[in-house]
Amino acid sequence: xxxxxxxxxxxxxxxxxxxxxxxxxxxxxxxxxxxxxxxxxxxxxxxxxxxxxxxxxxxxxxxxxxxxxxxxxxxxxxxxxxxxxxxxxxxxxxxxxxxxxxxxxxxxxxxxxxxxxxxxxxxxxxxxxxxxxxxxxxxxxxxxxxxxxxxxxxxxxxxxxxxxxxxxxxxxxxxxxxxxxxxxxxxxxxxxxxxxxxxxxxxxxxxxxxxxxxxxxxxxxxxxxxxxxxxxxxxxxxxxxxxxxxxxxxxxxxxxxxxxxxxxxxxxxxxxxxxxxxxxxxxxx
Amino acid sequence: xxxxxxxxxxxxxxxxxxxxxxxxxxxxxxxxxxxxxxxxxxxxxxxxxxxxxxxxxxxxxxxxxxxxxxxxxxxxxxxxxxxxxxxxxxxx
Numbered sequence: 025x026x027x028x029x030x031x032x033x034x035x036x037x038x039x040x041x042x043x044x045x046x047x048x049x050x051x052x053x054x055x056x057x058x059x060x061x062x063x064x065x066x067x068x069x070x071x072x073x074x075x076x077x078x079x080x081x082x083x084x085x086x087x088x089x090x091x092x093x094x095x096x097x098x099x100x101x102x103x104x105x106x107x108x109x110x111x112x113x114x115x116x117x118x119x120x121x122x123x124x125x126x127x128x129x130x131x132x133x134x135x136x137x138x139x140x141x142x143x144x145x146x147x148x149x150x151x152x153x154x155x156x157x158x159x160x161x162x163x164x165x166x167x168x169x170x171x172x173x174x175x176x177x178x179x180x181x182x183x184x185x186x187x188x189x190x191x192x193x194x195x196x197x198x199x200x201x202x203x204x205x206x207x208x209x210x211x212x213x214x215x216x217x218x219x220x221x222x223x224x225x226x227x228x229x230x231x232x233x234x235x236x237x238x239x240x241x242x243x244x245x246x247x248x249x250x251x252x253x254x255x256x257x258x259x260x261x262x263x264x265x266x267x268x269x270x271x272x273x274x275x276x277x278x279x280x281x282x283x284x285x286x287x288x289x290x291x292x293x294x295x296x297x298x299x300x301x302x303x304x305x306x307x308x309x
Numbered sequence: 310x311x312x313x314x315x316x317x318x319x320x321x322x323x324x325x326x327x328x329x330x331x332x333x334x335x336x337x338x339x340x341x342x343x344x345x346x347x348x349x350x351x352x353x354x355x356x357x358x359x360x361x362x363x364x365x366x367x368x369x370x371x372x373x374x375x376x377x378x379x380x381x382x383x384x385x386x387x388x389x390x391x392x393x394x395x396x397x398x399x400x401x
Contacts, residue, residue, distance in 0.1 A: 071399040157399045164397060184396040185319050206395045210366035215395060216320065223398060231399075256393065260319075260329075265391065267370045 030056055037129065041083055049246045055083060059129065061243045062086035064151040066139060066167055068119040069093075070228030071157030071181045071235060073105040078236035080123040080130045084243070087123060088151055090135040091115040102225040139163060141287035144170040153242060155235055156180045159219075161209040162290035168193065168202035169287055172277055177242050178202070181235045184216075186224050186259040188231035191269065192238050192250045199252040200271035201278050212295040227259055310334040311384040315345055317352075318394045324351040333390070338371055339380035341390055356392065368393040 033041070033052070044050040050058075061084050065072045068091040076087060093115050095106045103115075110118035116134035123132050135147055148154055148170050156167045156178055164182075171178035172195045180202060181190040193201045234255070241247045256265045276283045315331045322329050326349060335341035346353040358364055363377040370391040376382045384390075 067399060069399065159397060159399050161395075161397050181399055182396045183398045187318060187396070189393075189396060205368070206366055208365045210364075210395055214366070215397060221320070221398075228399065254393070256391070258329075265373075267373050267391065267393070268375065270375065 037083075040127070040129075044082070050244065054244045054246075057244060058083045058240065059085040061153075062088065062151045063153050063155060063239060063243075064088040064090065064135075064148060065155045065157060066090050066163065067157040067159065068103070068105055068115040069099065069157065069159065070102045070183065070223065071232040072119075072155070073103045074229045074232035075155055075157060075181075075236040075239070076105060076119060076123060077126065078233060079239060080127045080132075082236070082240055083127060083129055084240075085129065086131045086133065086151075088133040088135055088147075089116045089119045090137065090139050090147065091119070092136055092138050102223065102228050104229070139166065141166060141290060144287060145174060148174055148176060151176065153177045153179065153239055155239060157232065157235070161215075161294040164202065165209065165293060166287065166290045169277060169284060171195070172201055173286070179235050179238050179242070181231045183223055183227050183231055185221055186227060188227055188257040188259075189254060190231055190234055190238070190250065190257075191254045192242060194242070194249075194251050195278065197251050198271060198278075200269050201275065203277045203284075204272035204275045204279075205254065205269055207272070207274075207276065209294040224259060230257060230259070310340075311336060311386055311388075313341060313384050313386070313388045313390060315341060315390045315392070317392050318396075320394060320396075321352065321355055321392065324355050325349045335384060337380065337384060338369065338376055338382045338390055341384060342369075342380065366395040 041055050044055050063084050065076050068089050095110045095113050095115055095118050097111050105119045105122045114136055116136050120132040120134055123130055144166055154171045154176055158164055175195050177194040179192050238249055241249050252269050253266045254269050273280045312334045315333045317325055317329045319329055331345055333341040333344040335344055356367055368375055369377045371382050
């Protein structure tokens with residue numbers, strides 16, 4: 025330990041993080057902060073893959089990965105955490121192996137489960153920040169509500185074909201939440217999923233990388249995060265647009281007279297079929 | 310009349326003749342939308358409910374600002390009216 029109580033960087037860490045250490049906005053204090061940070065990624069798929077890869081490479085000390093699925097050949101076109109040899113493995117295991125190979129400093133915690141209103145608060149609680157890279161509305165509303173109740177920042181990203189959206193929702197900032205933007209989900213079937221409509225393989229790489237960028241900014245408290253803004257990316261004309269988000273006084277969660285005081289049945293709320301939960305947590309690294 | 314660009318997400322292109330960018334005219338956002346609906350009636354069904362209000366999962370931005378509850382917003386040359394629709398993809 026050094027005089028100020030911090031463990032000094034090892035020679036390997038000085039070499040690994042050299043390009044961060046010379047950035048005034050990161051530096052030794054920032055890098056140490058990243059090493060002491062923990063981030064939960066909801067989904068080890070299209071968005072979670074690039075986000076997790078960059079966060080691991082950046083030295084975020086603990087990464088939790090929530091996913092119940094196994095790697096399928098149809099994932100490999102965009103889910104760059106996984107390779108051909110990983111087909112059939114649990115995504116959390118494949119992700120953990122990849123992240124550990126990139127940076128052994130990182131502790132990866134596998135949550136092989138369907139996150140739901142019974143387990144979300146317990147799963148989210150140990151982490152500093154939540155990344156929403158899910159693929160369905162029930163989990164998006166659940167992630168928003170659970171992060172709000174736990175007062176944790178939520179980095180939101182969503183993709184469709186050639187387009188993406190992302191935003192940071194920070195309950196402490198009082199700048200609104202996902203429900204302020206979309207109080208209720210679309211009617212079932214009104215918005216096709218990527219499985220139904222397709223997705224351009226590199227698109228989640230762009231949005232997921234920006235989610236990692238925003239996550240690191242929020243952890244380091246640098247720059248101007250996308251709080252109170254929504255970024256819209258349109259790949260076909262390569263345009264980025266930022267629009268203003270406002271807290272909605274009528275928001276059922278964070279409005280003036282909230283009606284949502286705890287986690288609810290999100291499958292019923294979104295008109296989606298219920299999913300049976302499974303439980304397994306594995307720590308790697 | 311002011312001519313502006315209406316930008317649609319690709320999931321609504323099929324309701325607008327296959328295009329995600331439409332030139333529309335009007336002095337207000339409501340008039341510009343009505344101009345688009347006159348040529349693409351199906352678009353109205355996607356954006357507005359039976360009472361003429363913007364659907365819950367749709368937002369309308371005039372440049373950077375959300376105007377879903379103030380469609381009387383005045384238009385100026387060079388403005389863009391942007392339709393934002395909720396999307397869920399990311400993991401699968």
